[in-house]
Amino acid sequence: MSFSLPRDYTPKHRLLKDRVILVTGAGDGLGKAAALACAGLGATVVLLGRTVPKLEQVYDAIERGGGATPAIYPMNLAGASWNEYQQLADTLEREFGRLDGLLHCAAHFKAFAALDDLEPREWVESLQVNLTAAYTMTRLCLPLLRRSADASVVFTSAASGREAKPFHGVYGIAKAALEAMMKTWAQETELEPGLRFNSFDPGPLRTGLRLKGYPGDVIDKVPPPESAVPALLWLLGPDSRGVSGRAL
Numbered sequence: 001m002s003f004s005l006p007r008d009y010t011p012k013h014r015l016l017k018d019r020v021i022l023v024t025g026a027g028d029g030l031g032k033a034a035a036l037a038c039a040g041l042g043a044t045v046v047l048l049g050r051t052v053p054k055l056e057q058v059y060d061a062i063e064r065g066g067g068a069t070p071a072i073y074p075m076n077l078a079g080a081s082w083n084e085y086q087q088l089a090d091t092l093e094r095e096f097g098r099l100d101g102l103l104h105c106a107a108h109f110k111a112f113a114a115l116d117d118l119e120p121r122e123w124v125e126s127l128q129v130n131l132t133a134a135y136t137m138t139r140l141c142l143p144l145l146r147r148s149a150d151a152s153v154v155f156t157s158a159a160s161g162r163e164a165k166p167f168h169g170v171y172g173i174a175k176a177a178l179e180a181m182m183k184t185w186a187q188e189t190e191l192e193p194g195l196r197f198n199s200f201d202p203g204p205l206r207t208g209l210r211l212k213g214y215p216g217d218v219i220d221k222v223p224p225p226e227s228a229v230p231a232l233l234w235l236l237g238p239d240s241r242g243v244s245g246r247a248l
C-alpha cells in the first residue's frame, strides 16, 4: 500500500466519535495538543501523565469545549511495575470495555550527553519511560484494543530513532528500539485487520522537551505542537485503516 503522510490532513467533523483513546504525556506538549484535538473530534480521551494539575487543566479545557467527559489517569512511568499497568488495563476495561486508540507521547529526556558520561540512573529511567512503559502498556492493553473494530497504536519517535546520532544517547537508542518494536508488533499482527501499529516522528516542536535539548533555539521559530496533530489524527482515525508497520 503506498501513501504519503497527509501532514495537512483535515479531519472530518466528529472523526473520532465513539472512540476511546488513551494518550500518555497528555498534560503537556504534543500529548496535550493531541488529546484536546481528539476530544474536539468526539473521542473520549483518557489523559495519562504524572503531573495531576496539568492533566486537570486539559480535562477542564475539554469540558469547556463541550467534548465527551475525559478521564484522568495519573501514573509515573519511571519505575511503574507490571502490576500498575495491569491495574490501568483493568480500570479501562471496567470503565470503557475497550480501547480504540493508544497514543504514546510521554517522553523522558534530560539533556544531550555522550554515552561515556551517562549516569546509570539516567540510562535506566530513559529506557523505562521511553521504551519499557510503551511496551508494557501496549502489551497489557492489547485485549482491550482487540475488542475495537479499528484499533490504532501510535508511538511517537524522533529522528535519532531512525539514524544513530552522537550525544542523543539513550533517548535515541530508546527511540530506535521503539521503532523496531512497532514493526515487530505490526508483523506479528498482520492477519488482524482491526489492529495497527505505527510510529511518527513529529520533527522539532516548541515544547519543554525541545528546550531541554536546544536551550539556544529561537523557540518562537520552532513549530508549535499543534502542527504535528493532523498527522496523528490521521493515524488514529479511520482514514489510515490498513496502514501498519510504518515509521512515519
Ligand SMILES: NC(=O)c1ccc[n+]([C@@H]2O[C@H](COP(=O)([O-])OP(=O)(O)OC[C@H]3O[C@@H](n4cnc5c(N)ncnc54)[C@H](OP(=O)(O)O)[C@@H]3O)[C@@H](O)[C@H]2O)c1
Pocket: 024, 025, 026, 027, 028, 029, 030, 031, 048, 049, 050, 051, 054, 075, 076, 077, 078, 104, 105, 106, 107, 108, 129, 156, 157, 158, 159, 201, 202, 203, 204, 205, 206, 207, 208, 209, 210, 225
Ligand atoms: N519536541 C520535539 O522537538 C520533539 C521532536 C521529535 C520527537 N518528539 C517526541 O514527541 C513526543 C512528545 O514530546 P513533547 O515534545 O511533547 O515533550 P514534552 O512537552 O516534554 O511532554 C512530555 C510529556 O511526557 C510526560 N512524562 C515525562 N516523564 C514521565 C513519566 N515518568 N511518567 C509519566 N509521564 C511522563 C511529561 O509529563 P510532565 O508534564 O509531568 O513533565 C509530559 O506531559 C515524545 O515522544 C518526543 O520524544 C518531540
